[in-house]
Amino acid sequence: MIRLEGISKSFAGKDGPVPALDGIDLSVARGEIFGIIGSSGAGKSTLVRLINLLERPTGGEVFVAGERVTDAKGERLRELRRSIGMVFQHFNLLSARTVAGNVAYPLELTGRYGKAEIAARVAALLARVGLSEHAHKYPRQLSGGQKQRVGIARALACEPQVLLCDEATSALDPQTTGAVLDLLRQINRDLGVTIVLITHEMDVIRRTCDRVAVLDRGRVVEEGPVTEVFLHPRHAATLRLVREAEPDGGWLDAAAAADLGGRTVRLTFTGPAAHKPILGRIARENAVDYGILAGRVGHIREAPYAQFIVSLAGRDVAGAIAGLRASGVDVELQGGDIPASPARIEERPRHVV
Numbered sequence: 001m002i003r004l005e006g007i008s009k010s011f012a013g014k015d016g017p018v019p020a021l022d023g024i025d026l027s028v029a030r031g032e033i034f035g036i037i038g039s040s041g042a043g044k045s046t047l048v049r050l051i052n053l054l055e056r057p058t059g060g061e062v063f064v065a066g067e068r069v070t071d072a073k074g075e076r077l078r079e080l081r082r083s084i085g086m087v088f089q090h091f092n093l094l095s096a097r098t099v100a101g102n103v104a105y106p107l108e109l110t111g112r113y114g115k116a117e118i119a120a121r122v123a124a125l126l127a128r129v130g131l132s133e134h135a136h137k138y139p140r141q142l143s144g145g146q147k148q149r150v151g152i153a154r155a156l157a158c159e160p161q162v163l164l165c166d167e168a169t170s171a172l173d174p175q176t177t178g179a180v181l182d183l184l185r186q187i188n189r190d191l192g193v194t195i196v197l198i199t200h201e202m203d204v205i206r207r208t209c210d211r212v213a214v215l216d217r218g219r220v221v222e223e224g225p226v227t228e229v230f231l232h233p234r235h236a237a238t239l240r241l242v243r244e245a246e247p248d249g250g251w252l253d254a255a256a257a258a259d260l261g262g263r264t265v266r267l268t269f270t271g272p273a274a275h276k277p278i279l280g281r282i283a284r285e286n287a288v289d290y291g292i293l294a295g296r297v298g299h300i301r302e303a304p305y306a307q308f309i310v311s312l313a314g315r316d317v318a319g320a321i322a323g324l325r326a327s328g329v330d331v332e333l334q335g336g337d338i339p340a341s342p343a344r345i346e347e348r349p350r351h352v353v
């Protein structure tokens with residue numbers, strides 16, 4: 001649905017060009033929820049604004065729905081912008097217009113619809129975002145979550161194929177964030193709209209996205225399915241973002257792992273393995289004792305996961321590791337002497353710089 005090829009972008013600065021993006025290659029499939037995560041200044045906003053050509057790339061090409069749009073102008077550009085809705089962190093609502101008036105605005109701008117049709121479309125959009133009873137209120141009378149629902153309804157007004165969400169939940173409290181993310185997922189499911197969501201919060205990605213790209217200093221440093229990137233972060237920038245989300249979530253540095261005798265493993269249980277009492281059985285079968293050093297359990301979208309750092313000692317540690325792997329548990333050594341199977345790593349469909 002969206003393809004960025006060799007994108008670079010620099011801005012004019014006092015002392016010459018300031019690079020913001022460098023060599024970005026990204027593809028977003030039709031119908032998926034794709035997350036772009038990075039810390040402040042990584043280039044997320046610039047990247048997302050290149051998709052609807054609010055910014056033009058310095059180099060590279062932008063494709064939307066298979067068509068090259070890098071230098072679209074005039075009616076072609078207006079049409080492209082209508083096919084790509086955008087949701088902003090600070091809502092960007094018109095304060096002098098009511099809720100209904102804000103949602104009607106992009107429809108009025110097209111000049112294509114009569115009053116009755118606009119009213120019918122606005123009513124349907126407000127019903128979709130749960131704001132039918134607030135149609136005649138003004139933005140100042142709404143909570144942050146309600147304002148963002150208006151922003152989403154407005155972004156959907158022209159029936160876009162793509163929804164770009166630029167830190168759409170960053171100004172909201174955690175509970176409201178959850179409700180807005182649920183709404184975005186429902187819209188994705190019901191309407192098949194492709195969603196590109198940029199955020200600095202790993203939790204937003206974990207709850208919402210199918211795939212994620214990690215942006216660091218203008219480059220994509222890691223990309224893949226959210227489960228893979230979240231549970232097995234490889235790049236330092238990704239690890240930092242995951243740790244921010246779960247400060248006590250079960251990370252152990254290599255030195256601490258080695259101190260525990262070289263039998264320290266990170267076990268990741270996903271899918272059916274997350275609910276089975278595998279660890280105790282394998283320990284018994286191999287006459288191995290285990291100590292849980294750290295751990296985290298939760299969900300990635302609807303899928304449960306559990307991840308533990310465990311020290312293993314006893315008769316047949318290698319046998320225990322083989323048994324865990326045979327039971328569908330992902331085992332990674334944390335500075336130990338039993339080699340991890342390289343095949344498992346290569347099987348993972350992802351890209352790390």
Ligand SMILES: Nc1ncnc2c1ncn2[C@@H]1O[C@H](COP(=O)(O)OP(=O)(O)OP(=O)(O)O)[C@@H](O)[C@H]1O
Binds near residue numbers: 011
């Ligand atoms: N219009 C501009 N003029 C000059 N420099 C810019 C402009 N827009 C962005 N930049 C620079 O480009 C880099 C990337 O900025 P961008 O806003 O895309 O990052 P970000 O990841 O969205 O950060 P944040 O989360 O803080 O908004 C930064 O160094 C920023 O200062």
